[in-house]
Amino acid sequence: MGKVQLQISRRTFLKSALAGSAGLAVAGGHAIPAVAAPEGSAEPPWFYRGQIKTTYSVCDMCPWRCGITVQSVGDRVYKIDGNPADPKSRGMLCARGQGGVSFMYDPDRLRSPMLRTGERGEGKFQEVTWPEALDAMAEKLLAIKEQYGPESVAVFGHTSGEFWFADYFAQAWGTPNAAKPSSSLCTSPREEASNLTLGFPVGGHEPVDWEGLRCLTLIGSHIGEDSRNTVMQDFAKAWGRGAKVIVVDPRFSSVAAKADYWLPIKPGTDTALLLAWINVLIAEKRYDADYIAEWADGFDKLAAHVADLTPEWAAAITELDPELIRTTARVMADSLPQSLIMPGRHVTWYGNDTQRMRAAYTVNALLGAYGREGGFYFNKSPYIEAYPHPPFAVAGSAGGCSAEPGAESAELPVGPSGKARADGARTKFLRGATAMQELIEPMITGEPYPIKALIVYGTNLLNTVPDVPRTIEALKNLDLVVAIDVLPMEHVAWADIVLPEATVLERYDELWTVAHKTPYIALREPAVEPYADTKPAWWMARELGMRVGLENYFKWETAEEYINTRLQTIGSSIEKMREEKGIIVQKGKPYFADFKGSSPFLTKTGKIELYSDELALAGQDPIPVYTPTEDPPDGFFRLLYGRHPVHTFAKTQNTPLLHELYPENELWINAGIVAAQGMKDGDRVWLENQDGARSGPVKLKATERIRPDAVFMAHGFGRNEPALTLANGKGANDAQLQTRYILDPISGGAGMRVNFVRIVKEA
Amino acid sequence: MATNAFLLDISRCIGCQACTAACKTGNELPAGTQFIQLIEQTRGTFPNLEGGFQNHRCYHCTDAACVSVCPTGALFKEGGMTRLNRDVCSGCQYCTDACPFDVPQMVDGRCSKCDACADVVAAGGTPWCVRTCPSDALRFGDRQEILAEAQSRVAAIKERYPKARVYGETEAGGLGVIMVLPDDPEVLDLPANPQVPLLVNTWQKVVQPATMGLTGLSILVTGVAAVIARRNHMQELKLLHKEEAKADESK
Structure with missing residues (x-):
């Protein structure tokens, strides 16, 4: 009896003790356990070990950035959950997000600022203090600025603190050569196609109005x-x-297995399929004629353009059944306007990608999807003022998939010495965010002007930019290389100065503002103190700014002060946001009715431009045309790459939890090919590309799930850095096999699915 | 205590493994231990394919073979779930032999398997896997309500999957994980009629009554159990050797 009473009283005590702290009440129907530990167990579960503290933040384990609640006891974080108040996570979280704790506690993390002692690439460093590292960086940057101008410093940024270096510092310093891989190595074609067709970009969160959607078409998207x-x-x-x-994919992906129609298309021929769909919609008068009449420009030209592009024409190119092409067009049309092709995310495939995306948006326009319930909503950015600062030395943002709509300027940003971007925008390609891969060449050749310093925030340079040997050459050539990172990724060994960063769970960060159906702002607060001698990016950018004469841009002393100043402009504060569970949701303008008669399309015509004058003037096809891409030579397969559900880019392969769930990638290859070549499932092979670049060994996954002309692997494996003790040497590295790419002449995107590999059986 | 059950909608699962990771972090499972494993399944030949993910996890059988054979009471039934108190596990491994789904693992010499997040549920919460599942493939609650949800989901997917059915309503006395299957269980690597091994029946029907007084018989059956358990292990060993030999051959 005594024992029972004890248990009840302990339970009551814990419940009342826990109820006082934020977020521990039942949230979205999910209660945090607050009961007594079972008697006699050796060690109680984490949630019995003391007062649970809940911190609101935004996940950084992928660029989607779900709102999270971080549960810690004492100075240790135990669990991350989705924040039920967050419009993205809605209380749930993927495996990678769950891995955020493991990412923070990775024993391989960078611990201290370091200066290089050996040759670049050797990875020999000595640990120094922060003032020593920042003084050295500032001195070198100022010397380079003196001799070559501020434009000769390039800043690459990716992951959630990128704002402080690739946006804020770069603009204050005065370099237009700030770039994010999320643009030209990922989304640029879909953003520029959207700008050209609709007058606004897609934005970070694809504005699909899921609730009423009745037909979804995916082209190479892997939900x-x-x-x-x-x-x-x-x-x-x-x-x-x-x-x-409807899923179009050379591979029977997880979502293809859920599809009503799977179209195992020949890689590189998607535009032909799209044009045939347009042909069917128009020829069979299955498009939304009223919508097109009111909101589209150039329909007659489009109709004439596709008149002969029948399913039979496309069938010969795509290796699809013409009847399947016809049927799927009809299925799409049956559900219009609650029917759409989802904009993909990584769409830099073949170098003609903006045209492919424009063809997809043309289908969406014919289906009447934009601005309609169950189609695409019009997203809107949340209202909040920027932190007050003097005008930036260079206007315009580096862009990226997280850029807010309208943030990319139509004018090319120009630095203080009058130099525009060195990436060949307006000469090698038409428009769009800075093309990261095109900034490598000026580091080697000095054309159009020299780039002498490179600050790399996150980004994973040697696993991200195609043509790794060229990047290595550039790294050897630079006067200054700075790497800011959490882990000793491959490129860190090439840095002169290494600045170790605190993870999202250990730092404040810029408010997360999301263009959305319901625009919203999310708070990012630290749950625990930074590990070892690591620091947040906002602190590093500010300390550097103070050392290079930019103190007017860094008037704030703490991140709290910066954030509170911004929040004040909408009558909020960090404290108020905590009470609101870390999220402020505003009202959007999702449908036509919200525009009260004015056009939501921000093109010159105020309509959806099926025919683009801008492209015609620039000598590009004003209506999408199918251009063939090179086929793999005999004995070679097209190298396709993508994601595994528990990994993000090249960031998570060393994270203990996620490494356990998927430690090495496999090469998806058609089972018939494997048998015909006398190999078998699980064999380890090397891969050699068309230029002789090799990677491996990698395990064969003999499967019926892929066409015989292509192979597929998850990106981010085959690491070549012993300091990544778990990930090093496991699997094959797709980036090393991408020695070439085709530049998209419109968006500056780097088409990377133009590499071919052959299987080398001997080790 | 109410009888609870999980809903596991195999037709809905998209294989993201959020459940596995949430389970591992929420339960602080050691490296190498997973209570939920997702296994890719593919049927057919290119391009006529079907596929999905088998969710290998404890199905919380009502007639739980593991509970029947557990000599220490470490495994027990409570509220429809098959609970585990590792503190009293002796490490005899009878459960690993008895389970028709091959679920319990031995970790540090003791049984290790899903305990249905009993502590979390006791506080009115939801098991970690259910809480995080983005695909709404997992739910947890009153068994009758879960069963009704499973039936309505099956009805909803009949057009896509004519062979769709509920699994676990009656199998093994009714499972604590009621599944929505898009196809026949055999096709999805599940036993059509999960059989509790003969050994377990003997244990349940003979040994347990025997403990009321027939100690001698108990010892006898324990002996039989040991012999059978040994035989099972020998068969496994043989199988293993066979596979090794095969692997050697192909080298």
């Missing part, structure tokens, strides 16, 4: 494998409601 939490949730609901799903 479930790319693990975007919200999209998985929305897809599951739509699928459960019986929405039709």
Whole structure:
């Protein structure tokens, strides 16, 4: 009896003790356990070990950035959950997000600022203090600025603190050569196609109005494998409601297995399929004629353009059944306007990608999807003022998939010495955010002007930019290389100065503002103190700014002061945001009715431009045309790459939890080919590309799930850095096999699916 | 205590493994231990394919073979779930032999398997896997309500999957994980009629009554159990050797 009473009283005590702290009440139907530990167990579970503290933040384990609640006891974080108040996570989280704790506690983390002692690439460093590292960096940057101008400093940034270096510092310093891989190595074609067609970009969160959606078409989008939490949730609901799903993919992906129609297309021929779909929609008068009449420009030219581009024409190119092409066009049309092709995310495939995306948006326009319930909503950015600062030395943002709509300037940003971007914008390609891969060449050749210093925030340079040997040459050539990172990624060994960063769970960060159906702002607060001698990016950027004469841009002393100043402009504060569970949601303008008669399309014509004058003037095809891409030579396969659901880019392969779930990538290869070549599932082979670059060994995954002309692997493996003790040497590295790319002449995107590999059986 | 159950909608699962990771972090599972494993399944030949993910996890059988054979009471039934108190596990491994789904693992010499997040549920929460599942493939609650949800989901997917059915309503006395299957269980690597091994029946029907007084018989059956358990191990060993030999051959 005594024992029972004890248990009840302990339970009551814990419940009342825990109820006082934020976020521990039942949230979204999910209660945090607050009961007594079972008697006699050796060590109680983490949630019995003391007062649970809940911190609101935004996940950084992928670029989707779900709102999270971070549960810690004492100075240790135990669990991350989705924040139920967050419009993206809605209380749920993917495997990678769950891995955030393991990422923070990775024993391989960088611990201290370091200066290089050996040759570049040797990875020999000595640990120094922060003032020593920052003084050295400032001195060198100022000397380079003196001799070559501020434009000769390039800044690359990726992951959530990128704002402080690739946006804020770069603009204050005065370099237009700030770039994010999320643009020209990922989304640029879909953003520029959207700008050209609709007058606004797609934005970070694809504005699919899932609730009423009745037919979803995916082209090379891998819901479930790319693990975007919200999209998985929305897809599951739509699928459960019986929405039709059409998947176009050379590979039978996880989502293809859920599809009503799978089109195993020949890689590189998607534009032909899209044009044939347009042909069917128009020829059979299955498009939304009223919508097109009111909101589209150039329909007659489009109709004439596609008149002969029949399913039979496309069938010969795509290796698809013409009847399947015809049927799927009809299925799409049956559900219009609650029917659409989802903009992909990584769309830099073949170098003609903006045209492909324009063809997809043309289908969406014919389906009447934009601005309609169950189609695409018009997203809107949340209202909040920037931190007050003097005008920037260079206007314009580096862009990137997280750039807010309208943030990319139509004018090319120009630095203080009058130099525009060195990436060949307006000469090698038409428009769009800075093309990271095009900034490598000026580091080697000095053309159009020399780039002498490179600051790399995150980014994973040697696993991200195609043509690794060229990047290495550039790294050897620079006067200054600075790496800011959490882990000793491969390029860190090439840095002169290494600045170790605190993870998201250990730092304040810029407010996360999301263009959305319901625009919202999310708070990012630290749950625990930074590990060892690591620091947040905002602190590093400020300390550097103070040393290079930019103190007027860094008037704030703490991140709290910066954030509170911004929040004040909308009558909020950090404290108020905590009470609101870390999220402020504002009202959007999702549909036509919200524009009260004015056009939501910000093109010159105020309409959806099916025919683009801008492209015609620039000598590009004003209506998408199918241009063939080179086929693999005999004995070679096209190298396709993508995601595994528990990994993000090249960031998470060393994270103990996620490494355990998927430690090495496999080469998906058609089972018939494997048998015919006398190999078998699980064999380890090397891969050699068309230029003789090798990677491996990698395990064969003999599967029926892929066409015989292509192979596929998850990106980010085959690491070549012993300091990444778990990931090093496991699997094959797709980046090393991408020795070439084709530049998209419109968006500056680097088409990377133009590399071919052959299987080398001997080790 | 109410009888609870999980819903596991195999037709809905998209294989993201959020459940596995949430389970590992929420339960602080040691490296190498997973209570939920997702295994890719592919049927057919290119391009006529079907596929999905098998969710290998404890199905919380009502007639739980592991509970029947557990000599220490470490494994027990409570509220429809098959609970585990590792503190009293003796490491005899009878459960690993008895389970028709091959679920319990031995970790540090003791049984290790899903405990249905009993502590979390006791506080009115949801098991970690259910809480995080983005695909709404997992739910947890009153068994009757879960069963009704499973039936309505099956009805909803019949057009896509004519062979769709509920699994676990009656199998093994009714499972604590009620599944929505898009196809026949055999096709999805599940036993059509999960059989509790003969040994377990003997244990349940003979040994347990025997403990009321027939100690001698108990010892006898324990002996039989040991012999059978040994035989099972020998068969496994043989199988293993066979596979090794095969692997050697192909080298």
